[in-house]
Amino acid sequence: MSTHRTLIRNGRVLTMDPALGDFDSADVLIEDDTIVAIGPNLGVVDAEVIDASNHIVLPGFIDTHRHTWQSLFRGVCSDWTLGDYYFGMRLGISPAYTADDVRLGNFYGAVDALNSGVTTLLDFSHCNNTPDHSDGAVQGLLQAGIRASFCYGFFESSPAQSQFGDHTARLADFHRIADTYFASDGRLTLGVSLSEIFGLPWADTVSELAAARERKALLVNHAGCVFGSALCNGILEMDQLGLLGPDMVHVHCCSFGDDEWEALARSGGKVSISSQTEMNMGFGRPVFQRCEQHGIAPTLSADVISLNSGDLWHELRFGLSCARADAADPINAAGQMPDAVALPAREALKWTTVNAAEAMGLGDRIGSLTPGKRADLQIIGGPALEQHPVLDPYATLVFQTSAADVRTVIVDGRVVKRDGILTVTDRTSLTAEVDAASERILGRLRDAGRELPGTPPGAFTAIEPLTRSFHEQAIQATAVVAR
Known part of the structure; x- marks a missing residue:
């Protein structure tokens, strides 16, 4: 089976890897599900190209x-x-x-x-x-x-x-x-x-x-x-x-x-x-x-x-x-x-x-843009007013960015959002399905005479005796170990 190569070209890359640092302009090369190279002008020609010019590239x-x-x-x-x-x-x-x-x-x-x-x-x-x-x-x-x-x-x-x-x-x-x-x-x-x-x-x-x-x-x-x-x-x-x-x-x-x-x-x-x-x-x-x-x-x-x-x-x-x-x-x-x-x-x-x-025990696989790690990343930017100018990319990300500014998302080398559009589902049909499902669930609650939230008075006080009995079981277990 042939290798699929993806080149993210000319992005402002924040690797979150202290050994690599940040790049004002760099490419990220992905082969199948893995990052294989990061650096300016990688010169790769036989790859699917995603243009990240004027965008920030960072880990998912x-x-x-x-x-x-x-x-x-x-x-x-x-x-x-x-x-x-x-x-x-x-x-x-x-x-x-x-x-x-x-x-x-x-x-x-x-x-x-x-x-x-x-x-x-x-x-x-x-x-x-x-x-x-x-x-x-x-x-x-x-x-x-x-x-x-x-x-x-x-x-x-x-x-x-x-x-x-x-x-x-x-x-x-x-x-x-x-x-x-x-x-x-x-x-x-x-x-x-x-x-x-x-x-x-x-x-x-x-x-x-x-x-x-x-x-x-x-x-x-x-x-x-x-x-x-x-x-x-x-x-x-x-x-x-x-x-x-x-x-x-x-x-x-x-x-x-x-x-x-x-x-x-x-x-x-x-x-x-x-x-x-x-x-x-x-x-x-x-x-x-x-x-x-x-x-x-x-x-x-x-x-x-x-x-x-x-x-x-x-x-x-x-x-x-x-x-x-x-x-x-x-x-x-x-x-x-x-x-x-x-x-x-x-x-x-x-x-x-x-x-x-x-x-999550996955530090060797994800969390930074590092060659050898899985290709999980996001590309941020676009025409929104809050994305311009980018004087400090970290400030732009933390204080100015929302989901609407997430242009492209890649998981395990697979594009799941491209140019602001989800590729894994149709947004309109999904939201209609979700609206219908939540209404059906509410209907079951109404049919059962269940009001929400339905919290009884003194809820935590009422369950505390049982909670303390279970706590006492743990205390007894520690006493056995201490002997």
């Missing part, structure tokens, strides 16, 4: 935590609390999804990501209501052509009408998915989305961790996002039991104290920050400063498209603004003004490229 973005299936309900959580989200989305809307709804949600969500330059997702998939739902979730990602870590979630959205019966059956379905779709190394890699710590018996949490490590799968968990509760905590107990590790991505972490941060840092664990969710739903301040204090490279995530945009450019701006404001707060409190910004725009781009690739 990497989102380290997205509940992709929720893309069918864009914005529904805009005025919801975390409790509303849990009861309205996780226990309300999720049970009304069919397997094909999950497939469509993941396909649409992945296409939405590609459209804005996100070439890799950590898909925190917790709408696996039946084995067919699990299949649909994987198939949606495959259909879209995105690179992703499919992180299988064990959450039970219909406890009274479970289609699995028990946790053991869910573990068996995870292994079935692993055998069916992940026998070979491809664009999709395998992961596990832990059920919320202390939201289920401690033995079940341990079994999820064991299943992931048996398969050498990436682990991701919601952590430190419920103040005043044991729910989504457990870092210290996992540390004492030797269950933490560098294969884990901890999401949010806003309520962690010093001990939790020290344990997380010792373990080599990674952190995903969803600034818009955290600030809007009352999780607390995004933890950029905490990451810096403990030597942890932060990453970014869009989290829930049921609240946030799937466009990581928004998250970049919001995150950098939060990080700079937090750094300035003590200076302002002392009656002074900062002498310099705490973080440059260039640093923020690491959050969605090299840092994120390392967090």
Whole structure:
């Protein structure tokens, strides 16, 4: 089979590789799925040419935590609390999804990501209501052509009408998915989305961790996002039991104290920050400063498209603004003004490229434009007013750019967006299909007499006794180890 060569010509190339640096004008040569050369005037003639003149070429973005299936309900959580989200989305809307709804949600969500330059997702998939739902979730990602870590979630959205019966059956379905779709190394890699710590018996949490490590799968968990509760905590107990590790991505972490941060840092664990969710739903301040204090490279995530945009450019701006404001707060409190910004725009781009690739265990494949790595990249520019003039490309990217400015996107050497037009689907027919699907799901909820969000009074207070009982199980386990 002949090699397909693509030459991206005459672009302003930001490699995110410190050994290569940036180029005011350079070419990028791709052979099949791999970057093979970067430099000025490569002189290649036998290749498909993509003209990047007056455009910026950079690595594709990497989102380290997205509940992709929720893309069918864009914005529904805009005025919801975390409790509303849990009861309205996780226990309300999720049970009304069919397997094909999950497939469509993941396909649409992945296409939405590609459209804005996100070439890799950590898909925190917790709408696996039946084995067919699990299949649909994987198939949606495959259909879209995105690179992703499919992180299988064990959450039970219909406890009274479970289609699995028990946790053991869910573990068996995870292994079935692993055998069916992940026998070979491809664009999709395998992961596990832990059920919320202390939201289920401690033995079940341990079994999820064991299943992931048996398969050498990436682990991701919601952590430190419920103040005043044991729910989504457990870092210290996992540390004492030797269950933490560098294969884990901890999401949010806003309520962690010093001990939790020290344990997380010792373990080599990674952190995903969803600034818009955290600030809007009352999780607390995004933890950029905490990451810096403990030597942890932060990453970014869009989290829930049921609240946030799937466009990581928004998250970049919001995150950098939060990080700079937090750094300035003590200076302002002392009656002074900062002498310099705490973080440059260039640093923020690491959050969605090299840092994120390392967090997902893919640093040797993606995250920078480096010969030998996979050809995942985006080309930014065009006629929009906000793209001119480009005095500092990093400033233009972080503060001026949106999905509309993403002209071309390449994943694994394949063009998925060209000159502003998606090549993987017809936008008009897809949005019509999505509108119809969301209306069908709402119809099922209406037929069942289910109002949204449907949060009972004192929601977290009501579940706290059960949460604390599961926490006590973990404490007892640590006591046994300590003897």
